[in-house]
Amino acid sequence: MPPNTNRGAATGAAGVALIDGVPLVREGLAAIVHRTPGLRWIGAAENPAVGMRLCERLRPDVVVVDAGLDPRGQLARMLSASHGVVLMVDDAHLSSQYVASAMTGGVRGVIRRAAQPGHLVQAIQAVYAGGRYLDATLAADLGASVVRPRRPVNLRQPLSQREHEVLRLIADGLENQTIANLLFVSVETIRTHVKNILRKLASRDRTHAVAMAYRSGVLTVEDDAMARSRAPERST
Structure with a gap:
């Protein structure tokens, strides 16, 4: 399908692309x-x-991606560095591990491939606005393990408010210098927070820490969405 060439007439609108192997799906989303x-x-x-x-x-x-074309999440991770990504998940990929891995890898929205058109529009709009979207039916089928685990981990040393904030920004894929700029602190301060986070979550690296945080309930998709409505605090 040819791209839209009348981009100037739609200034301010969210540009949407699709990667999907089924012609009917491509035609349908275009409509x-x-x-x-x-x-x-x-x-x-x-x-x-x-x-x-x-x-x-x-x-x-925003780029909508069929999970069937990206079984290991590599495409979504590459795209998420510069685009908002909505992943359409079919039954073959319907697992908490796949969804959690996708969202920790940078995917902002996850929706059933068989979802109603209106829900897909909501996902696109949420991602374009800087938030996250998890299909409510999908969350229910997964036992809400991605959104709110039933038994959050009890850390021997809980994360401080600042460490939790830094962890959220790491989950968004931000590097130490960028996090330092956002929080108005030095990069050395952020490095110290990261070391404490890795120790408290018993994690070997940043990626492992984010995965452990989502898996245990230290981070949740709902908390991330609410956090985006608030600017970072200046206090340290």
């Missing part, structure tokens, strides 16, 4: 985007290689 105010259609690709080229050339704001 949904065209009829939804605030969204503009960028284009679609039938495989990851073409999708990467499309995103590099046209820079959509």
Whole structure:
């Protein structure tokens, strides 16, 4: 499907692209985007290689990706560095491990492949606004393990408020210097917080710490979404 060439007429709207191997899905999302105010259609690709080229050339704001084309989450991780990513998950990938891994890897939205069109629009809008979206039905089917585990971990030394804030920013894929700038502290202070986080979560590195935090309930998708509505505090 050719990309939308009338981009100037839709200034301020969220540019949406799709990577999906099914022509009917590509046509369907294009129609949904065209009829939804605030969204503009960028284009679609039938495989990851073409999708990467499309995103590099046209820079959509949000990329919807079929999990069937990205079973290990590598494509989503690469795209999430510069785009908001919504992952459409089919039954073959319906597991808490896959969803948690995707979201810790940078994916902002996860939705069932069979979801209603309106829910997909909500996911795109939430991701474009800087938030996160987890399909409510999907969360229920997973026993809410990704959103709110039943028995959060009891740390011997709980994270401080500042450490928790730093951990959230690490989960967003930010490096130490960027986190320091956001929190108005030195990069050495952030390094100290990171060391404390790794020790308290018994983690070998930053990625492992984020995975452990989501798995244990120290971080939740709901908490992350609410955090994005608040600017970082200046206190240390």
